[in-house]
C-alpha cells in the first residue's frame with residue numbers, strides 16, 4: 001500500500017496523469033474507485049430524470065384521468081389521441097418504481113457514494129479489487145440497455161408492478177405487457193444483482209482489509225459502518241432474489257410453473273402445467289426486497305450522521321448505539337419480510353410473528369432519531385445546504401418511521417394495505433429520507449469529488465422548493481389512504497366513494513410538478529459548478545474524517561501522505577485543541593494529557 | 604475561536620440571521636401542518652369511511668390509538684428538532700459546545716420506553732387480528748366469490764343449501780348479504796391475484812389462484828357499498844368494481860329467489 005503513497009506534496013495529483021494510459025482507461029474503463037463512483041453518480045442521476053418523468057405521468061393521470069397530456073401526449077400516445085391508456089398507466093407506475101429502486105436509490109447509495117467514499121474515508125488508496133469494481137459498474141449497462149429496450153418491444157415494458165407478483169407477471173396471457181417486456185425486466189434485474197453482488201464483496205473486503213493504520217472498526221465514520229452492513233445485507237439477501245428472478249424467467253420461457261398453480265385459466269387459455277404456488281414468489285421476492293428497503297436507507301443514515309456532526313460542530317451522540325442500531329436493523333431486517341404479505345393468504349399465525357418482529361424493528365430507528373437530536377443538542381449549528389437536507393432527512397424520517405407502525409399493526413394494515421397510506425409511507429422513507437440524504441451528500445462531498453463548491457444560494461432554493469413540494473405531494477397521501485383510496489388504479493374515480501378526493505389529487509399533482517421543476521435548479525447547479533464553482537482546498541467544511549485530508553479532488557492513489565489515524569471521526573470542539581475540529585490524522589499535541597498519549601500508542 | 608468556514612455565505616451577518624429564522628420556521632411548519640391535515644381530514648371526508656361491521660370498530664380504535672401515540676411522538680420529536688435548531692444555532696448559542704459522546708442512561712431510557720410501547724401495541728392488537736383472520740366461524744359458507752380479470756363472480760347455494768351443485772345461483776359483481784348474520788365466504792381466483800376489499804366492512808383478503816381462502820364478517824347496517832379490487836390484476840384492475848348490498852333476511856331471500864328464476868328462464 002505504501003508504495004504509491006511515498007511521493008511528494010503534489011504527488012497524488014501528478015500521479016493521476018502519470019498512470020493515465022488514455023482517455024478510455026482514465027475516464028471510461030477506469031479502475032479508480034473515484035471515477036467509478038462518479039460514473040455511478042452521473043448514470044443514476046440520469047435515470048432519476050427518467051424515473052421522475054414516469055412519476056409525473058402517473059400523477060397526471062391521477063389528477064386528470066383520461067385527459068390529454070399537454071405537450072407530450074400526442075407524441076407518446078397518438079393511438080389513444082393523447083391520453084394515457086390503462087395498460088400504459090400500469091406500465092408507468094411499474095417502471096417508475098423499478099427505475100427509482102434498482103437504477104437510482106440502490107446504485108447511487110452503494111455504487112456512487114459507497115465507491116467514492118469507502119477508500120477515502122478508511123484511508124486506502126483504492127478498493128481491494130479495482131477490476132471487480134469496474135465490472136460492477138459495467139454490469140449495470142446490460143441492465144440499462146435491457147430496461148430501455150423493454151419500452152419499445154411489443155406490449156411495452158413490464159407492467160405487473162415492481163413486485164412482479166405471479167401469476168400476473170409470469171403468465172404471458174395475463175397482460176399485454178407480460179410478454180417480452182417482463183422477461184427483459186427480469187433479465188435486467190439479474191444484471192443489477194450481479195453488479196450489487198460484485199460491489200458488496202468488494203466493500204466488505206476493503207473495509208475489513210484496507211483500513212489505514214490506527215483506523216480501528218470503532219473509529220470508522222458511521223457512513224462506512226452503514227456501507228459495511230449494507231454490503232453484508234446485499235451479500236445474504238441478493239442470492240435469494242437472483243434465484244427467484246431465474247425461476248420466473250424459467251416459468252416464462254420454459255413453462256416450469258414454479259409460481260403457477262394447477263388449472264389456471266387466463267383469457268380462456270390454460271396457462272402452463274401448474275403445480276406451483278403464487279405465494280412462493282412473494283416470499284422469495286420480499287426476502288430480498290424487505291432488506292432492500294434498508295439497503296436504501298442505512299447508507300443514507302450514515303451519511304446524514306456525518307453531515308449532522310460536521311455542521312453541529314459536535315461529536316455524534318451515542319456512536320456505538322448508532323452502530324448497534326444499524327446492525328440491529330440489518331439483523332431484524334431478515335425476519336420481517338412477511339409484513340408485506342399480511343393480506344396475501346399467508347398463515348395468520350405466521351402474520352403475528354412477522355408483526356412482532358416488525359414492531360421491534362421500529363426500535364433501532366427510534367434510537368437513531370434520538371441520537372441525531374442528541375447530536376445537535378448543545379452544538380453550534382450551521383444551516384448549510386447539506387445540513388438543511390440532513391435535518392430534513394431527520395424530520396421526514398420521523399414521519400416515514402412512525403407511519404410504518406400503522407402497517408406493522410396487522411388489523412390496521414388490513415384496512416390500509418394497498419392504499420395510498422402505503423404510497424405515502426414509502427415516499428417519506430425513500431424520497432423524504434433517502435433522496436434528501438443523497439442531495440445533502442452530493443452538496444457535501446461535491447467539493448471533494450470535483451474540487452469546487454456547488455452554489456449555496458441555488459442549493460438552498462433547491463432545498464426550499466423540494467421540501468415544500470415534497471410534503472405537498474406526499475403528506476396528504478396518508479389521509480387518502482385512511483379514506484381507503486386504493487393504489488395502482490388507472491381511474492380511482494370510477495368508484496363513487498373516491499370522486500371527492502380528486503381535487504386533493506390535483507393539488508398533489510401540482511406539487512409534484514413543482515418538485516420536478518425544482519430539480520432543474522439542482523441540475524444547473526450540479527453541472528454549472530463543474531466549471532463555475534468556487535475552487536476549494538482540502539477541507540472546506542473543516543471536518544475530521546480522512547477524505548478531507550486528501551487533495552480535492554484526490555489523485556490516483558488518493559492520499560499524498562500515509563494517513564495514520566489517532567481518534568474517531570467526530571471529535572469536534574475537543575478540549576485538546578484550539579480549533580473546533582480535530583482531524584483523525586492530526587497527531588495529539590506533544591505535551592497533552594495522559595489519555596491522548598495512550599491513544600496514540602495503540603498504533 | 605473562529606467557527607466560520609467555507610464560502611462567504613456562512614459569515615455572520617444580518618442576512619444570515621434572517622435566513623436562519625426562516626429555515627427554522629419552515630421546519631416548524633412540519634408538525635403544525637401535519638397535525639392540521641389530520642384534524643381537517645374527517646371534515647373533508649377523507650378519513651376512515653363509515654363502518655358497518657361488528658369488528659370494524661376495533662380496527663378503527665386501533666388506528667386512532669396508534670395515530671394518537673405516533674402523533675404525540677411526532678409532535679414531540681419535531682418540536683425538539685426545531686427548538687434545538689433555534690437554541691443551538693451558531694449565532695445564538697454563546698456557550699461552549701457540549702463536548703460529549705453520549706449518555707448511557709439516556710440511551711437506556713430511549714431504548715426501553717419505545718421497546719415497551721411497541722411491545723404493548725404488538726400485544727394489544729392481537730385480539731382484533733384473531734377475530735378477523737384466525738377465529739373462523741364453524742358454519743357452511745354463505746357464498747363463494749371467484750375473482751377473475753376483471754370481475755367478481757358470486758355463487759350462492761341453491762335450494763339444496765350446498766355449494767358447488769347444479770342448482771347454485773350465479774351473479775356477477777352483484778354481492779348481496781343479509782344484515783346481522785354471520786357471513787362466511789370462500790374466496791378463490793380463476794387467474795391472477797386479486798384482493799377482495801370491502802372498505803366499509805373493514806375486510807381485505809387477497810384472492811389466490813389455487814387456494815380457497817375463508818373470509819368472514821357480520822354486517823350491522825342495511826345499505827349499498829363498494830366492493831373494490833385492491834391487488835393489481837392487470838390493465839383493467841381499476842374497473843374491477845362490485846356492488847355490495849346489505850339487506851334484511853327477507854329482501855335477501857327474495858333477491859336470491861328472483862335470481863334463481865332468472866337463471867332457470869335462461870336454461
Ligand SMILES: [Cu+2]
Pocket residue numbers: 289290293336337339340
Ligand atoms: Cu418490508
Ligand SMILES: [Cu+2]
Pocket residue numbers: 796797798832833834835836837839840841843
Ligand atoms: Cu384488481
